[in-house]
Amino acid sequence: MEYRRRPQFWRVISSNDSDGRIKVIGGEYVEALLVSPKHIPFKNLEFLQNQGFLVSVSNENEIQVWDLGQRQVASSIKWESNITAFKAIHGTSYMYLGDEHGMVYVLKYDADQRKLTNLPYYVPRNVIAEEAGISSPNHPSVVGVLPQPCSQGNRVLIAYVNGLIVIWDVSDDKVVLVRGNKDLQLQGETASGSPENKNLEVSDCVSESDKVEKEISSLCWASNDGSILAVGYVDGDIMFWAVPTATSKNNQQASKSHKNVVKLQLSSGEKRLPVIVLHWSENQSHSARGCKIFFYGGDQIGSKETLTILDLEWPSGIESLKCVSHVDITPNGSFADMVLFPTVGEMENGGSLLFVLTNPGQLLVYDDACLAAFNSQDEKKPCASSGQYVMPIPIVAPCMTVSKLSLVDRDGEFSKALSKIVSTAKLKAPHTPIRSSKKWPLTGGIPSRLPEAADYEVERVYMAGYQDGSVRMWDATYPALSLIFVLGAEIYGKVPGIDIAGASAPVSALEICSFTQSVAIGNECGMVCLFKLTGTSNEMSFNIVTETEKKVHTLHQADGPQCMALFSLFSSPVCLLQSTEFGNRLAVGFKCGRVAMLDVGTSSVLFITDSLSRSNCSVSSLAMISFTDTNTLINNSKESTSMSLNDGEKGLVFIMTRDAYLAVLDGRTGHMVSSQSIPQKKESSAISMYILGKSFLLWIRK
Structure with missing residues (x-):
């Protein structure tokens, strides 16, 4: 599920079915069903912001650029290797692509020529391997590519499945930062703001499980300036990494600081669900040092399916991270995906709208008032200000x-x-x-x-x-x-x-x-x-x-x-x-x-x-x-x-x-x-x- 913001505060959201269909919903009279020539699922959807194009990546690694005005595929490329990460650069027609061999490429869509092109530029994996001290022939696959905020597009963060995190400077063609499992020298204090009866904790020690290779399953920025990175792992942990920004006075000193990572653990169970979805939003109710984290996973295997929202603060740095509030939402149906909208226009209050997509094809929305109501409820009851998107023509209910x-x-x-x-x-x-x-x-x-x-x-x-x-x-x-x-x-x-x-x-x-x-x-x-x-x-x-x-x-x-x-x-x-x-x-x-x-x-x-x-x-x-x-x-x-x-x-x-x-x-x-x-x-x-x-x-x- 993907969204975009447009001028005049229009909102557009898209989701895909398992048979190659993409549903696009937006402002008044903005609704379309895009049908791919091949009836296969998509694993990535990205809007080219404010340009009228949607980029999809199919399970067969075909990249399609959809012209939303014409409701048809404008251009496509069949990628030879398995695409494991994809991200459009905000406000541009450029895209990063990561594959199973650890390569990161750059693509560009030319709207005038209606052509998607693979540019000559790429991030050399041999340089990454040398800096990280790993064998180039066995280079791990890319699982995430995130342009760093406030870097004018000059920096990109690359995450690999084996836990390796790299910041690459595009303009200087060099590695700025390398982090990985060997850097898990955790510093911090036990969370003091967590509600009772919750297992959430901020760890200040390295567990036995952290000594083995931790595989990354999701990631997102957790600050506006790109100084905090949240990473979800297959074993159910969430790590918060402090990384140097493009405006840091001394990147070298920041990269050597040993107080650069803390771990959030939702459950103490030995076997936990992977953190497969991870998003953040700015917390307007506190100082600039804090955020809200939205994630699915991390709980003990066999537990009730929930979407978790944490209100976090770090008043004196990442080592002082603590949880202010903890909310669990039980979706109506099996969880599929989620996306956050900044509130604008008539609903503007500096917060976010949470959209949750569940199977079979239900779209739910939660506003800040609804999420606040969850905090005051002893039991997880339906929220009065949440709602389910009503289809103009019912097909299933009733049939x-x-x-x-x-x-x-x-x-x-x-x-x-x-x-x-x-x-x-x-x-x-x-x-x-x-x-x-x-x-x-x-x-x-x-x-x-x-x-x-x-x-x-x-x-x-x-x-x-x-x-x-x-x-x-x-x-x-x-x-x-x-x-x-x-x-x-x-x-x-x-x-x-x-x-x-x-x-x-x-x-x-x-x-x-x-x-x-x-x-x-x-x-x-x-x-x-x-x-x-x-x-x-x-x-x-x-x-x-x-x-x-x-x-x-x-x-x-x-x-x-x-x-x-x-x-x-x-x-x-x-x-x-x-x-x-x-x-x-x-x-x-x-x-x-x-x-x-x-x-x-x-x-x-x-x-x-x-x-x-x-x-x-x-x-x-x-x-x-x-x-x-x-x-x-x-x-x-x-x-x-x-x-x-x-x-x-x-x-x-x-x-x-x-x-x-x-x-x-x-x-x-x-x-x-x-x-x-x-x-x-x-x-x-x-x-x-x-x-x-x-x-x-x-x-x-x-």
């Missing part, structure tokens, strides 16, 4: 089963009615999952204000049906979707005095008609429910229609969506719904291969066919056309049947089943007009059918 995107005539009455509802809904809808007065800092595709255009009209709507029987509708005129309706199964599932079994079954089909301003919902129990979306408060008839009878109930319904009729003809799941152009009739395709034609105005059944497929395959596609003279199209068919249509609306229903059986029916009587079995390849299925004009039929199979 989405079907969806549909529909066009709406912006000059029609339906668009005008929806526009009024959208305006009201946007004013009332919560735009943040945080249950306090503070705003969620990343709005992404969730709009936080109304469109400014005075003539704004709804042009597209997106509907989704769910496993719990509910249906949601969004305004999809712009990429940032706005919720309009939530149609719960309880609207038609709790008619007074009537128990409608199966009303809450998973939704399996949807259809919307702009002309009648209505929605049809089909479910897996074979039910079809008709809703009037723009009804007014009044008594109205609610019709329940079965294969054998029709019952009419009078209900008093409030303004908004109103249930007009419920059809329960048989128990086969509804596969497809298709209305005529003016919405007065609705064709229903069932999994058993049967088709029913419903009269919407009278809430009646015009006809029900037998199974059209010889093998009882489900209906895979439906299409209807209406015209004044159907004889023209009928006579053009080679297998046409002589027929006479009655006066009134004339039309044909085209039906295709999954075994590629095509049937054409009279839209009023259900009489067969034409039929044909289309030859198919073995193990293939017909999945879709389209009418092109009034003379051509297109079908698609898989």
